[in-house]
Amino acid sequence: MTAPSTPSPRFGTRSLTSRSGAVIDFTELGFGSAPLGNLYRALDEDIAALTVNAAWDVGIRYFDTAPLYGLGLAETRLNPLLRRRNRDDYVISTKIGRLLKVVPADQRTGIGKFFNTPSRQEVYDYSYDGVMRSVEFSLERLGIDRIDVLFAHDVDIFTHGSKEASDRRIKELMEGGYHAMEKLRSEGTVKAIGAGINEWQVAETLARAGNFDVFLLAGRYTLLEQEALQTFLPYCQEHNIGIVLGGPYNSGILATGPKPGAFYNYDPAPPAILDRVARIERICAEHGVKLVEAALKFPLGHPCVVSVIPGGQSPQEVTRNAEIMGAAIPPALWQDLKDEGLLRGDAPVPK
Template identity: 50%
Template sequence: MTLNFGRLGFGAAAIGNLYRAIPDSDARSVVAAAWDAGLRYFDTAPHYGFGLSEKRLGAALADLDPRGEAILSTKIGRRLDPAPDVDLWQQRQGFVSPEPYESVFDYSYDAVMRSYEASRQRLQRDRIDILYVHDIGRFAHGDAHDARMRELMEGGFRALTELRAAGVVGAIGLGVNEIAVCEDVLAQANIDLILLAGRYTLLEQAPLDSLLPLCMQKGVRIVLGGPYNSGILAQGVRHGGAVHYDYGPAPAEIVARVGRMEHICADFGVALGAAALQFPLAHPAVATVIPGIGSVRHLQSALDLMGQPIPPAFWQVLKDEALIDARAPVPAA
């Protein structure tokens, strides 16, 4: 199927109360602002606030988008188990959510079918446009990866392909943070999309070696999540203070590279965040970029950064200084 994502999409983890609670009214306001700004692709997951992100997104779009024009993606692979004794005011699995559940990995056939139906109800949709497999791979599962892959291949993918064949899911794919598992799955399954978080950015271009060419060959499109590599490409390093990269403290080598990028940005009058958002879109396999958006201020910043002009000479300096791969396509002026 052909999906018109637009250059900028909406990552909805933050409206699931990622790291901190936000009021329902604030979540609704940012979804409404995104809709009014022309965004039409929204990505969520049951794991995001243990159903809270899906509920909030579904409720907002039920009013904003009664004809169902938005492209909605959600995920399978983490079932929501009741947790009646949890402290709802404390952060758990990264979220501060009033939903009394915990998410547990499960890629079995039955779990995928139940997850799809529960997501469809929370999102208030008759069908789901895209269903991703959430966090399969050694990064998430370590020594349990092989068993999880068998569970997915023998059960979960059978459910996904049945849902796609029935037309109740438009497209299926992976939502992951690593490259190797994408190539493993592409060798075994017929998928449409990969939501790849943080692995094709200003700081990382390893997918140029084999994953992106393979996606081009197979007609698999990339949705690029995590364009700021956990924040370092949004805030930079020149201000001092703690900076994060790939879900942890940034190592010295990364801090030094970002510092050099910031110096070049200053020379050209380019915001580092603008370069981070626009760079991945130059590759023909990349369909859209979806930063996490948790407030109207964050949304406006992303819109401004996406629209900022960047001269071709800027990209050439990054290549000349080996700060980005010489093979990487770069945005046209």
């Protein structure tokens, strides 16, 4: 399912064949567009354009976005930068589950998280009609006529606050929006369908409930966390389901190292995590490898993973991510991490 094919300038591609028979070529390094939505800080329009162009220049051809990112802003910013390219030369994924409603500025979603965005409010809607409307709006914002991958966004506990609330959203999706996604796939408006999820357990529930092609798993299969190997990733491998791995740095700490105030899963890292990262970083240093290099490369060792998508807030960050992907990791590093109990013994590693 994920054998490397035509290489890009600095890294390869991995192919996935969807249930519709469409073949999608993901670059191993993708571009997550949440920063284009002014996530945590406002991004100048010129810097946003330079950042996307830098991604293209280093060879990235997979771009992930969502209506949530900047309340439509990320999709809008991608429009002029991708629309000038040959549509067959890149892969784009976006998401459903949230419709955007125009509201007064003080009622907009994401105050304190997204800055200088349109005055819109997210309305959760995983129904059949909600999916159709969401796709129509996304196509308009992106300025294209088809989407490669359509993800159901955030039917998880992290977003909705409890397992009961997550279960209700899953039920809404599978009884409504999922059938719209299947229809769009059968018609060719989208090539593949899946879900973008913060917990591997919820992703597995969906994988067993429907006929999905690929999941975007945020931060749940990293150098720090491999619990998804228990049942979810083996199920994906058995059923030819691809994985896009978001959050390979666990929201920061695997990029910055165990510094005071380092973030782990969007909160300051607790002492146990700081200690574990310090031990991982020490072993990396013994092999002449930077922590961030091992973190970005590790997920690609799994045969289901088709791409990793760290965020990039500037051209420099995008270029740096591409350089990290070119780092050589000695096999002995992975083995030492396993011997020290810092990596699961059954974790496949990059060759």
